[in-house]
Amino acid sequence: MARYCEYSDNELVDLLKSGDRLSFTEIYNRYWSLMYAQVYKMLRDEEETKDVIQEIFSNLWIKAGDIKSSHNLGGLLYAAARNKVLNILEKSRVRSDYAKSIAAFVTYTDPETLDKLDEKRLILIIEQEIQRLPPKMREIFELSRKDDLSHKEIAKRLNLSDQTVKKQVQNALKIIKPRINQMGLSMVILFIFR
Structure with a gap:
């Protein structure tokens, strides 16, 4: 019987879709550090990066049935990470813009x-x-x-x-x-x- 580390991404995705926990563990082990490095490079915050990675892998498990076997798993995970980071940065920018507008109002108002x-x-x-x-x-x-x-x-x-x-x-x-x-x-x- 083949070990999970020998399976291709597509084989792991097929197993994941059927609820196979060991395939999820192998995907996690295979991609965690790569995903962490990519997200950390964008956020520069260790705790926030860990939260993003946790959410990405949680969603992978929860939404496994929606994944097409033909998808590039690494590309799919990277796209999910990029979208999550962009959402975080956009929310942060909106909060920052709001705070700055309040500060400007305070500065220029009687x-x-x-x-x-x-x-x-x-x-x-x-x-x-x-x-x-x-x-x-x-x-x-x-x-x-x-x-x-x-x-x-x-x-x-x-x-x-x-x-x-x-x-x-x-x-x-x-x-x-x-x-x-x-x-x-x-x-x-x-x-x-x-």
Whole structure:
């Protein structure tokens, strides 16, 4: 009796269509790493890639009866992966575009016309990022941005050099901005922090 690793893709598909679990296992073993490499190259996210691969193979098992034996199995799996990745990227782009449009609205609209709940939510997100800063950096940053003190005033109050204060504020912005940008709220930081 032939081992499954010796079967062609078409033979494995025929067995898969009849509900043969070992043929599914062989297809999985044969294509998992190749599919993973292709999807990861497009997404650059390990967990999301694993989720995509899991979904592709789950659908292969569930919809095995719909596969035509004449299909190129590798091509079929690659097409499924590409379509899934494109859907993910499109949803991500739509979310990002929506967040950017909200940020632009916040930036270019008179604050009094903003929906107060959205404004509070944005301020809360930024406040959470500020609270994650190291304690001394946070103190300096808050004195600069919330109390509107100059670097010289902060330096005098905290017995530091002007240069140290300036560097701490710059470092805080370097930490906060990328986090805000990741949330698609890049323009909001300009609105909140001038």
